[in-house]
Amino acid sequence: MSLVRIHNFSVSLDGFGTGEGQSLESPFGHAGQRLHPWMFATRFGREMLGQEGGGRGADDAFAAQFMPGIGAEIMGANKFGPPGWQDDADWKGWWGPNPPFHTPTYVLTHRPRPSIEMEGGTTFHFLDATPEEALAVAREGAGGLDVRIGGGVSVVRDFLAAGLVDHAHFAVAPIVLGRGERLWDGLEGLESSYDVESVTTASGTTHVTFTRS
Amino acid sequence: MSLVRIHNFSVSLDGFGTGEGQSLESPFGHAGQRLHPWMFATRFGREMLGQEGGGRGADDAFAAQFMPGIGAEIMGANKFGPPGWQDDADWKGWWGPNPPFHTPTYVLTHRPRPSIEMEGGTTFHFLDATPEEALAVAREGAGGLDVRIGGGVSVVRDFLAAGLVDHAHFAVAPIVLGRGERLWDGLEGLESSYDVESVTTASGTTHVTFTRS
Numbered sequence: 001m002s003l004v005r006i007h008n009f010s011v012s013l014d015g016f017g018t019g020e021g022q023s024l025e026s027p028f029g030h031a032g033q034r035l036h037p038w039m040f041a042t043r044f045g046r047e048m049l050g051q052e053g054g055g056r057g058a059d060d061a062f063a064a065q066f067m068p069g070i071g072a073e074i075m076g077a078n079k080f081g082p083p084g085w086q087d088d089a090d091w092k093g094w095w096g097p098n099p100p101f102h103t104p105t106y107v108l109t110h111r112p113r114p115s116i117e118m119e120g121g122t123t124f125h126f127l128d129a130t131p132e133e134a135l136a137v138a139r140e141g142a143g144g145l146d147v148r149i150g151g152g153v154s155v156v157r158d159f160l161a162a163g164l165v166d167h168a169h170f171a172v173a174p175i176v177l178g179r180g181e182r183l184w185d186g187l188e189g190l191e192s193s194y195d196v197e198s199v200t201t202a203s204g205t206t207h208v209t210f211t212r213s
Numbered sequence: 214m215s216l217v218r219i220h221n222f223s224v225s226l227d228g229f230g231t232g233e234g235q236s237l238e239s240p241f242g243h244a245g246q247r248l249h250p251w252m253f254a255t256r257f258g259r260e261m262l263g264q265e266g267g268g269r270g271a272d273d274a275f276a277a278q279f280m281p282g283i284g285a286e287i288m289g290a291n292k293f294g295p296p297g298w299q300d301d302a303d304w305k306g307w308w309g310p311n312p313p314f315h316t317p318t319y320v321l322t323h324r325p326r327p328s329i330e331m332e333g334g335t336t337f338h339f340l341d342a343t344p345e346e347a348l349a350v351a352r353e354g355a356g357g358l359d360v361r362i363g364g365g366v367s368v369v370r371d372f373l374a375a376g377l378v379d380h381a382h383f384a385v386a387p388i389v390l391g392r393g394e395r396l397w398d399g400l401e402g403l404e405s406s407y408d409v410e411s412v413t414t415a416s417g418t419t420h421v422t423f424t425r426s
Contacts, residue, residue: 013228013385013397013421014228014395014396014397014398014400015226015227015228015397172226172385172419174404174409174411174421175402175404176397176400176401176402176403176404177401178397178399178400178401178402179401182227183227184226184227184228184389184391185227186391187227187389187391188389188390188391188392189388189389189391190389191387191388191389196387196417197417198387198413198417198418198419199413200411200412200413200419204409204410204411205411206385206411206413206419208226208387
C-alpha cells in the first residue's frame with residue numbers, strides 16, 4: 001500500500017514551521033537557517049547541497065528517510081518559490097537545474113502552468129486542486145511508491161487535518177522563533193490517531209514521529 | 214547566590230501550558246491530566262498525592278529537582294485557585310491542609326488578603342506587585358535559598374520576559390492541545406540567553422532545560 005509521508009519538517013519549540021517575511025533572499029524569513037542546522041550538519045544534508053562530509057549519527061538516520069520508497073512529492077506554492085513567483089515565467093524553483101526530488105513533483109497553485117522537466121528525474125507539475133485530488137494525481141505519478149508531502153507549513157497542515165498522512169517526522173529545534181507560520185493550528189488531538197515517538201539527539205534536536213496506529 | 218528557578222512546567226507540542234476552560238473541577242481546562250501524566254507516574258508525583266510507588270527513572274530525576282534548595286515560591290492568581298476564588302473568603306488553594314510547597318509562598322493578585330499559615334511550613338502571602346517587586350519580597354522570605362516561579366502560564370511568561378529566571382525546566386508532552394494559554398508568546402529568542410538541553414525519556418516526554426549562560 002502506498003503511504004503518504006512527511007520528512008525532515010523542522011518546527012520551533014513554539015510551533016512555527018517558518019519565520020516571518022519570506023522572500024527570495026530569505027526562504028524561511030527571519031528564521032534564517034535556525035530551524036535546520038541539524039539537517040545541514042548531516043551527510044544527507046551536505047549531499048543535498050553538493051558538499052562532502054557531514055555527520056552519520058542519529059540526525060542523519062532521520063534525514064536520510066527522506067528518499068527511499070518515495071515516488072512523488074506534493075508541495076505548496078510557498079515552498080516552490082518566494083511570494084510572487086507566479087508572475088515570473090522563468091521561475092523553476094530554488095534548487096537549480098537538478099532539484100533534490102528526483103521524482104514527479106506536484107506544485108499546488110491557483111495559477112497552474114505547463115510542466116517543467118528538470119535534470120535528475122524531477123518534473124514539476126502544477127495543480128489547482130484540493131489535497132484529496134492532488135493526492136490521487138500524485139499516487140498515479142508515484143507508480144505504487146509512497147507520496148511525500150514536502151511543505152510548506154500550510155500544505156503540511158492541510159494534509160494532516162484532512163487525515164491523509166500515514167507517517168510524519170518533525171524535527172523540533174530548541175528555539176523560540178516568536179513569529180511566522182504556525183504548524184499545529186487546527187490539529188487538536190492529532191496524536192490520538194497515531195503512535196507518537198520522540199528522541200533527542202546530540203545536536204539538541206528532538207525528532208518526533210507520528211505513525212498511523 | 215540565590216537563583217530563580219522553574220520546575221516541572223508541562224507544555225504541549227503546540228506550546229500550550231494549560232487548556233481552555235479552567236474551573237474548580239478542571240484546573241487545566243480541557244487538557245485534563247494530559248499535560249502531566251509523566252509526573253504522576255513518578256515516585257515524586259505519587260508522593261505529592263500522598264500515594265506510594267511510582268517510577269524512579271529519568272522523569273523522577275527531573276521531577277524531584279522541584280524541592281531541593283528552594284526557600285520560597287511565587288505563583289499567579291490562576292495557579293492558586295479557579296476563576297473567582299478571590300470572592301471566596303475561605304479559599305485556601307487546591308492542595309488541602311498541607312500543600313506541597315513547605316515554604317513561604319507568594320500569590321500574585323490584585324486583591325490581596327491576609328496571610329494564611331498552612332501545615333507543613335507553607336504560608337500563603339498575597340501580593341499586588343510587579344515581578345521585580347515580588348521577587349525582592351520572596352528573596353527576603355527565602356532566607357538565602359532559591360525562589361521557584363510556580364506558574365500559571367502568564368506568571369512564568371512574565372518572569373521569563375523580564376529576564377528574571379536563572380533556570381527553567383519544561384516538560385514537553387507529545388500532544389497537540391489546540392487551545393488554551395500559550396507559554397512561548399512574547400519570548401522570541403529566549404534561547405540566546407541560556408544553555409538549552411533536551412532529553413526525551415521513556416514516557417515520551419521531552420525535558421528541555423534553559424540554564425542562564
